Amino acid sequence: MNRYPMWKNIFVAIMILIGFIYTIPNFFGESPAVQITPAKSTTKLDSALLGQVEAIFKQEKIQYDGVYLDARGVKARFASTDTQIRAKDVLQASLGSDYTVALNLLSRSPNWLRSLGAKPMYLGLDLRGGVHFLMQVDMKAALSKAAERFVGDFRIALRKERISYVGVSREGEIVQVRFNNEADLTKARTVISKEYPNLTLDESTDGEEKILKASLSLVEQKHIQDFAIKQNIQTLHNRINELGVAEPIIQQQGADRVVVQLPGVQDTAKAKEILGRTATLEIRMVDEEKTDIATLESAAKGQAPMGDEVYKDREGRPILVKKNVVLTGDYITDAGPGVDNQSGRSTVNVTLDGRGARIFQQVTRENVGKRMAILLIEKGSTEVVTAPVINGEIGGGRVQITGMANTQEATDIALLLRAGALAAPMDIIEERTVGPSMGQDNINRGMHSTMWGFAAIAVMMMIYYMAFGVVSVAALAINLLLLVAILSMLQATLTLPGLAAIALALGMAIDANVLINERVREELRSGNTPQASIHAGYDRAWDTILDSNVTTLIAGLALFMFGTGPIKGFAVVHVLGILTSMFSAVLVSRAFVNLIYGYRRKVSKLSIGQIYKA
Amino acid sequence: MELFRIKNDIPFMSYGRLTTSISLITFILAIIFLATRGLNFGVDFTGGTVMEVNYPQAANLESVRKAVDSIGLKEATVQNFGSSRDVLIRLPVKTGLSVSQLSEQVKTALVTADPQAEIRRVEAVGAQVGDELYENGGLALFFVSLGIVLYLWLRFEWRFAIAAIIANMHDVVIILGFFAFFQWEFNLTVLAAILAVLGYSVNESVVVFDRVRENFRKMRKASVVQVIDNAITRTMSRTIITHTMTQTMVGSMLLFGGEVLHNFALALTIGILFGIYSSVLVACPIAMWLGVNRANLIGDVEKKEGGKKVEVEVAEPHPSDFA
Numbered sequence: 001m002n003r004y005p006m007w008k009n010i011f012v013a014i015m016i017l018i019g020f021i022y023t024i025p026n027f028f029g030e031s032p033a034v035q036i037t038p039a040k041s042t043t044k045l046d047s048a049l050l051g052q053v054e055a056i057f058k059q060e061k062i063q064y065d066g067v068y069l070d071a072r073g074v075k076a077r078f079a080s081t082d083t084q085i086r087a088k089d090v091l092q093a094s095l096g097s098d099y100t101v102a103l104n105l106l107s108r109s110p111n112w113l114r115s116l117g118a119k120p121m122y123l124g125l126d127l128r129g130g131v132h133f134l135m136q137v138d139m140k141a142a143l144s145k146a147a148e149r150f151v152g153d154f155r156i157a158l159r160k161e162r163i164s165y166v167g168v169s170r171e172g173e174i175v176q177v178r179f180n181n182e183a184d185l186t187k188a189r190t191v192i193s194k195e196y197p198n199l200t201l202d203e204s205t206d207g208e209e210k211i212l213k214a215s216l217s218l219v220e221q222k223h224i225q226d227f228a229i230k231q232n233i234q235t236l237h238n239r240i241n242e243l244g245v246a247e248p249i250i251q252q253q254g255a256d257r258v259v260v261q262l263p264g265v266q267d268t269a270k271a272k273e274i275l276g277r278t279a280t281l282e283i284r285m286v287d288e289e290k291t292d293i294a295t296l297e298s299a300a301k302g303q304a305p306m307g308d309e310v311y312k313d314r315e316g317r318p319i320l321v322k323k324n325v326v327l328t329g330d331y332i333t334d335a336g337p338g339v340d341n342q343s344g345r346s347t348v349n350v351t352l353d354g355r356g357a358r359i360f361q362q363v364t365r366e367n368v369g370k371r372m373a374i375l376l377i378e379k380g381s382t383e384v385v386t387a388p389v390i391n392g393e394i395g396g397g398r399v400q401i402t403g404m405a406n407t408q409e410a411t412d413i414a415l416l417l418r419a420g421a422l423a424a425p426m427d428i429i430e431e432r433t434v435g436p437s438m439g440q441d442n443i444n445r446g447m448h449s450t451m452w453g454f455a456a457i458a459v460m461m462m463i464y465y466m467a468f469g470v471v472s473v474a475a476l477a478i479n480l481l482l483l484v485a486i487l488s489m490l491q492a493t494l495t496l497p498g499l500a501a502i503a504l505a506l507g508m509a510i511d512a513n514v515l516i517n518e519r520v521r522e523e524l525r526s527g528n529t530p531q532a533s534i535h536a537g538y539d540r541a542w543d544t545i546l547d548s549n550v551t552t553l554i555a556g557l558a559l560f561m562f563g564t565g566p567i568k569g570f571a572v573v574h575v576l577g578i579l580t581s582m583f584s585a586v587l588v589s590r591a592f593v594n595l596i597y598g599y600r601r602k603v604s605k606l607s608i609g610q611i612y613k614a
Numbered sequence: 615m616e617l618f619r620i621k622n623d624i625p626f627m628s629y630g631r632l633t634t635s636i637s638l639i640t641f642i643l644a645i646i647f648l649a650t651r652g653l654n655f656g657v658d659f660t661g662g663t664v665m666e667v668n669y670p671q672a673a674n675l676e677s678v679r680k681a682v683d684s685i686g687l688k689e690a691t692v693q694n695f696g697s698s699r700d701v702l703i704r705l706p707v708k709t710g711l712s713v714s715q716l717s718e719q720v721k722t723a724l725v726t727a728d729p730q731a732e733i734r735r736v737e738a739v740g741a742q743v744g745d746e747l748y749e750n751g752g753l754a755l756f757f758v759s760l761g762i763v764l765y766l767w768l769r770f771e772w773r774f775a776i777a778a779i780i781a782n783m784h785d786v787v788i789i790l791g792f793f794a795f796f797q798w799e800f801n802l803t804v805l806a807a808i809l810a811v812l813g814y815s816v817n818e819s820v821v822v823f824d825r826v827r828e829n830f831r832k833m834r835k836a837s838v839v840q841v842i843d844n845a846i847t848r849t850m851s852r853t854i855i856t857h858t859m860t861q862t863m864v865g866s867m868l869l870f871g872g873e874v875l876h877n878f879a880l881a882l883t884i885g886i887l888f889g890i891y892s893s894v895l896v897a898c899p900i901a902m903w904l905g906v907n908r909a910n911l912i913g914d915v916e917k918k919e920g921g922k923k924v925e926v927e928v929a930e931p932h933p934s935d936f937a
Contacts, residue, residue: 126874133714134743268736269718428714429740438666438734445872453866457859464855497803500867500875504882507863508814511856515821518852544824547769548817554761555813559806562754564747570806 001535002598004591012591015583016478022485025109025120031065032084033106035246036091036099037073049074049099053091060090068114072247073099077106103264104246121487124495124569125432127446129439130263131271132565134430135232137256142228142424143173143221149333150175150196150214153354157195163188166209177212185210198223225255227334228423233258235422236275253564258426268433275426283327285363286371286387287320296320311375313384321373321384326363331356337410340400346410350399357397365393374401432565446499453503454480457510465517467596467607472513475589479509482580487573495569505577508552512585516541521608530603538590545586553578623847627839630899637896640888641784644791651794656801659748661741663705663717666734666873667724672698681727685719696873700734713738751805758809759783762816770823771911777901778819781892782812789884798877807881814860815889818853819897825849826898830908838907842898857890 004012036053038045050069053076057064064087065077078084084103092101105128107120125132147170154168154177165188166178177192179185185203189212193201198220202213216224233250236258240248249261265271287308299310300318310318331352338349352360363372373387388401434442457476461469483502487494520537528536556578559571597603626633657664667678675692678701682690691704708716717738724731739747759779766775786808793800825845833841864886868879 136740136742268714268721272714272718427712427740429712430743431714431717431736431738433717433733433736435732435734437668437732441872442874445870445875448870449863449867449875452870453863456862456866460859460862496874497806497878500803500871500878503863503867504810504860507860510859511817514852514856514859518849518855522848540828544821547820547824550765551762551816551820552810552813554765555758555809555816558754558758558761559809562750562757563802563806564750565802567802567806570803570810574810 002531002594004594004598008587009591012588015482016588019478019482019485021113021116022118022488023481025107025113025118025488026484028108028110028120030105030120031077031079031108032081033075033077033104034084034088034091035073035075035102035104036095037102037241038099045069045073052095056091056094057087062087062090075104075106077108100241102246117489119488119491121484121494122491123439123443124493124498125261125263125439126434126496126566127439127443127494127499128263129266129434129436130261131265131268132430132432133260133262133271133275133428134253135236135258135260135275135426136429137229137232137258138425138427139225139228139256140173142224143216144170145424146216146220146224147173147175149353149355150199153196154192154214156354156358157191158188161187161191163191173216175214177214178206179210179212180208182210185212188212229256229258231423232426236260240275257429264436266433266435268431272428275428282325282329282375283360284321284323284325284373284375285367286373287322288370291320311373311382311384313387319373319384319387321375326372327352327356327359331359337407338400339407346407348401348410350401352397352399354397357395360397360399361393361395364390368392442496443499446496446503450480450499450503450506454506457506461510461513464609466609468517468520468593469609471589471592471596472510472517472585474592475513475584476506476510478588479577479581479584480506482584483573483577486576486580492572492576493569494573495566497566497570498573501570501573501577505574505581509577509581509585511548512541512545512581513589515544516585516589517608520606524606524608530606531597533606534593534597538586538593542586545582549578549582623840623843624850625839626843626846626895627899627902629895630902633891633895634899637784637892640788640791644788644794647791647794648787651797653790653794653800654797655748656799657704657737657739657744658802659744659751659800661707661713661739661744663703663713663720663736663738665703665705665717665720665724665736666695667701667703668732668734669699669701669728670730673701675701677727678703678724681723682720685723687716687720707741713740747802751802754805754809755786755812758812762813766816766820766823770827771906773901773904773906773910774819774823774897777897777904777906778816778823778893780900781819781897782815782889784896785815785885785888785892786812788888789881792884793877793881798880801877803874803878804881807878808885811882811885811889815885815893818889818893821849821852822846822894822898823901826901826906827911830911838902841908842902846894846898853890853894857886861886 036049047069050067053074054067056062057067057076063079063083065079067074067076076087078087088101088103091099095101107114109118109120151168151170154175158165158168158177163184164180165184166180168175168177170176177188179188189201189203192199192212192214196214198217199214200217202215204211204213229252233252236250240250240260240262245262245265247263249259251259253259260275262271287305290305290308295305296310296318299305299308299320304310304320307323308320309323310320313319332350333353334351336349338347339345340347367390369390371387371389374385375382386401454476458473461472461476463469465472480502483505487498492498516537519541520533523533523536524530553575556571556575559567560575563571597606667673673694675694679690679692682692682703682705687705687708689706693702694700695702703720705716705720707713717736721733721736724733762782763775763779766778789808789811790800792798793804798804822845825848826842829836829841829845833844836844861883864879864882867875868883871879
């Protein structure tokens with residue numbers, strides 16, 4: 001009765017094997033590495049880059065342990081930190097500003113493990129060192145900015161329809177238009193409600209004046225807020241790329257917050273400066289009249305003609321553009337990829353606000369057949385993103401930029417256009433910095449706690465329960481193995497509270513084995529045969545183990561739902577630890593006991609410590 | 615080896631009045647400390663900045679204080695922790711200055727005063743974030759309690775659910791009382807520890823309740839008091855061994871875990887010690903006084919099982935049980 005069917009033994013063995021495979025990457029340690037990622041989302045990432053990097057290493061005689069290409073970029077491992085730093089400098093110099101080269105640590109685990117997707121646990125900032133920022137997007141400012149745009153839009157619309165008004169002003173997020181009489185107001189109302197269906201309109205009087213109040217509808221407010229946070233995250237992405245951070249995390253948290261985690265970054269002042277910076281987008285005309293080979297050449301040497309400036313486009317060709325700025329990124333309300341109905345080619349569709357639309361219409365009318373340059377100005381350097389030819393007058397504020405190679409590029413450029421500047425100001429409302437030595441200290445603390453605690457428990461269990469104690473300790477060790485394997489597989493962020501949760505999970509998991517062992521003893525005490533006692537002991541203990549684990553699980557899930565940061569890290573490990581402990585304490589320990597006792601013909605005594613018979 | 619050789623059941627329930635009185639007194643004391651001294655909330659909840667700075671030699675607290683004062687932060691506290699080379703600086707939230715600006719200013723001041731200062735850890739939390747964490751902590755505690763009550767209600771009976779949650783909430787209050795009395799810092803990890811303890815010591819009640827239910831089935835002739843006494847006596851060995859093991863692990867954390875895990879391990883220690891006591895010696899008497907008996911615990915099951923009329927012996931607690 002104490003034999004598992006073959007499949008069950010095999011199942012347990014396979015689980016242990018899988019646990020073992022996914023745990024070992026944690027033992028190989030990490031070696032210094034550099035990570036090469038494209039600085040812009042439009043730069044291609046393929047094996048060509050891999051070859052390029054290898055060629056650079058050969059040329060510069062840099063010894064490397066391995067070069068790999070993954071979804072994020074190219075990574076190279078080195079034997080020492082000196083080589084790593086030299087490689088970084090060489091790569092940065094050879095590859096130029098198209099690629100970001102960042103220092104990183106890479107697992108030293110062999111290739112066959114990597115091909116199985118087995119990676120070491122993902123360490124949180126408190127274990128590897130780095131900065132954590134929580135940034136709050138100023139949504140009120142985003143809404144005010146949107147309302148401010150309507151002030152200009154209304155003026156233009158009313159003038160166009162020749163409706164006379166006294167004034168347009170903004171109060172908070174409400175735009176007020178004052179009229180002398182009811183008739184004008186009614187006419188204006190029809191015009192505005194037709195052009196801006198997403199606004200909620202209201203009327204009131206102030207002495208002689210009639211007032212039309214326009215406020216953003218809830219749907220529109222939500223749209224503006226969503227757009228603001230998405231754009232801010234995109235902008236942050238682009239900026240952090242410049243910082244050269246390996247594996248940054250930028251995530252939305254709640255409706256109006258962004259979490260930014262920069263592992264390995266110590267210069268917090270610089271990080272803050274770059275995150276808070278404002279970048280701009282400009283549309284200017286290409287100076288076609290002066291564009292000839294001679295002027296371009298002298299312009300490249302720094303002698304641009306009067307009223308012009310020279311910039312490079314994405315292929316590195318110089319373009320002569322006028323100093324006069326037609327439009328800035330502030331007029332863009334949205335940008336997205338699209339398809340040209342006639343040619344079927346990919347496009348980027350930009351939506352301008354009312355004023356931007358009017359300016360754009362006028363400029364395009366006057367410059368048909370000429371080229372218009374879209375420039376991105378970031379950190380003092382300017383680049384021409386694209387310079388399309390104007391085919392005709394463009395009204396309505398919807399601009400279609402053609403000439404995209406494919407949908408991917410269109411998507412990327414749309415992102416770039418949106419990502420030019422922050423849509424709304426952001427404040428850092430939480431900062432956590434952990435120095436690199438502190439990170440290592442924290443790892444040691446967590447490891448030592450677990451190790452010594454485990455050792456003490458193991459000794460006590462074996463003394464108290466003899467062979468059953470050995471089985472319990474083996475089950476506990478497998479629990480640890482499985483927990484580490486699952487954490488490595490999920491690549492869940494392991495923090496110091498997470499390490500504490502591992503230790504605590506072990507301390508709590510032993511409960512199940514104690515319950516079982518005590519039950520078996522009790523069955524023996526009441527005079528049952530050894531085999532029957534094992535069977536009944538495991539059987540009866542199961543109900544209790546289930547109940548007690550469910551209550552612990554409830555606590556763990558609540559922690560997960562309401563916890564943030566360190567608490568969440570604790571909760572994840574806590575919950576996983578409960579699940580693995582149910583498996584190992586019951587199934588695995590029973591498998592061991594079965595192997596020891598289940599196949600003997602006659603068992604007269606169980607090695608479970610001395611038992612006092614009543 | 616066998617530590618617990620108990621021939622007869624220990625009459626735990628006859629000590630019911632004593633054990634609950636001890637609990638009540640500790641509970642009231644905890645409430646008094648909480649009310650008079652209050653909790654020493656960490657920056658996680660109040661907002662503000664904590665900095666850990668390490669110096670190659672023993673730190674000169676006076677000069678560190680001067681450096682912090684020089685940028686107009688008179689409310690800052692500067693103290694040693696761990697060793698004489700480690701300094702902990704605490705700053706309250708300052709209006710008109712974002713937490714990150716403040717921390718940057720202090721860092722500059724410290725490094726200017728002593729270029730060898732190594733900033734090992736900075737935690738700067740805005741007041742608004744603190745309020746939210748506070749609120750979420752309360753919500754988490756509420757939902758954990760609710761979840762546990764509902765589960766025990768489904769699995770056992772409402773009397774057990776109420777008894778278990780009263781016993782365990784009183785553990786939480788006692789842990790808080792300790793933190794108030796000693797003015798230990800109460801931060802997010804301590805909250806995590808408290809919620810973990812809540813789940814853990816309910817285990818304890820569950821194990822005993824499980825046994826009580828089983829005994830009601832087996833010990834047909836026994837009174838409620840006998841049944842409960844037997845259940846506690848039989849599970850006592852397991853209770854003590856398990857808690858010793860868990861406490862060993864927590865003790866290891868207390869020894870090796872360093873500053874960050876120290877209060878976490880402390881909260882767990884208090885929780886485990888009081889958890890043993892209350893989840894058995896408080897939860898059981900309460901369940902008994904609420905009127906737990908054979909009928910309301912397994913009555914339904916027996917009807918389903920047998921289909922025939924089963925004689926159910928109802929043993930009401932007799933006044934002499936409490937003497």
